[in-house]
Amino acid sequence: MNEDYYELLGVSKDASTDQIKKAYQKAARSLHPDVNPDPEAAEKYKKVSQAYETLKNPDKRRQYDMGGGPGMGGFPGGGAGFDFSDIFDMFAGASGMRGRGQGPVPRQRRGGDILRRTTIDLRDVVFGTEQKITFRTAVLCQTCHGSCAAEGTSPIRCTQCNGSGHVQRVAQSLLGQMVTMAPCPTCEGHGDIIEHPCTACAGHGRIQDERTLTVKIPAGVEHGTRIQLRGEGEVGEAGGPSGDLLVELSVAEHDVFHREGDDLVAQVSVPMTSAALGATVPLETFDGVQELRIRPGSQPGEEITLKGLGVSPLRRERRGDIRIELDVMVPTGLTEEQTELLERFSALRGEETPRTGGRRHGGMFDKIRERFRDL
Ligand SMILES: [Zn+2]
Ligand SMILES: [Zn+2]
Incomplete structure (x- = not known):
């Protein structure tokens, strides 16, 4: 940039x-x-x-x-x-060089751009949405329609410059007489004068007012995306062309999911017993409740994918996935009976002494280790 x-x-x-x-x-x-x-x-x-x-x-x-x-x-x-003096120099230089003046300077100027921020939620990112935005801005004066002159009057030609918008300046210098052109001070270079300015807009051709617009927000936008609406910004001075409206989006954090590329990622905690025996857990998604199937023998950090329930990339149809990272909860606060049962279970499995090394692949620590290796 x-x-x-x-x-x-x-x-x-x-x-x-x-x-x-x-x-x-x-x-x-x-x-x-x-x-x-x-x-x-x-x-x-x-x-x-x-x-x-x-x-x-x-x-x-x-x-x-x-x-x-x-x-x-x-x-x-x-x-x-x-520096304003640089601009002044520039016009003086230009007219001097060409030996004739510039035309009068039009009153119309392009209106400024406007930036507005708005917050959407993750569901809006998944499906796209429309949002009403209300903002104060310069709009065309409905009394003079941008002419700047009071009703029934029109600008009159400037007599100092005869409508040309500039005047000659003669200065004595060491090199002799210098003739330069300068913007006419009476009409400020416009060539005409508005004797009776429109009272509604004080002769600016535009007034401040509130506007409400419906903005279409496509699916797949990101935090910080700016949507440009051409010509919806400030109306220019004297009915000049309008600037643009830029709507900057913030995406609110979601309680369950966060976005990774086109995927939605969440963590689901299941009891150790469900991870070992397998289970079906209801999961609220943006497409309604889905069944999350946990296979017997699931490991902490294991990932379950729900295809096609993620975010659609901007301007494309295909959706990303939902990825669930499994967290396995180890039971705490065991009763006497539970302790007995687990001790029996442990004895049956020959697990009384913890193993060191020889860990199975795919566990959470292996995954973490892999990630560090990638860095
Ligand atoms: Zn007006
Ligand atoms: Zn003038």
Whole structure:
């Protein structure tokens, strides 16, 4: 996931700060949300800005070069904290170079992404589910429908820049007169002015409101899975395109089962006598009560598999299994009669003295030993 900042900006590892600045301005000219409405460009712009933010600062750059990382931006952290003066430079530079101005800057901006967390249980992971999610977000203003102007009014053309959105600046320098373009201060580069802003949204074209959405959660999702709902995030300023809603899932712990890949695993404890004689134990699964058959002579740590009752992997039909690990309970607190019976049993089996070594394979300790060997 970590992108190479030098690669992002298209400069070599030993580029000078000046070269880095030029590369950034060049990239930003085609990616800035004010000139490129494409959400993908906005995303790229964010990354490029973050790269620049790090590389333009010698300290941060050294840290990055040493592998210290960029100091990961949190989500939904609204982008890198770039200097506004860099953007200003960029537009001034761009217009100056081309000898003509940029067009007016549209008011529309893409809305932000929203992250919401929700908890589901293990049953939902097995079968998939739907969940209602309620959240506060920016929605389109129903009074002005995103135009930002009060009912019955419309924006008027800016007289300072004649609707172009920028003005010329003349400065005297040692090299002579310098003419640069700058965003028009009266209309902030929009080319028009909203004289009577919509009162419902204070001229933003959007308001905060509560929304409720039903989110489809497919079977097989994992703890931390994020479901992306395109265009369900904040509505943009002035009716700009909407951001996305990301729903991050937490899976609550289950009393009996835990998930291992596509399998559901649980421990079942049976009395020593059931393990020795065999038994059938009812087991509550997500598919109803199943019969767990314990064969005579079952050993501690032995596994019993119930095929096809586990989790379906994401976007696939086949389900995993339920795996039961047997725990054998040794009786305690024996009565006199029970002690007698066990002593007789022990004598019949010739088991009065414990064996050392020569243990049968497949016991719990062998399994543990095998696992350690695998590590
Ligand atoms: Zn409005
Ligand atoms: Zn203007």
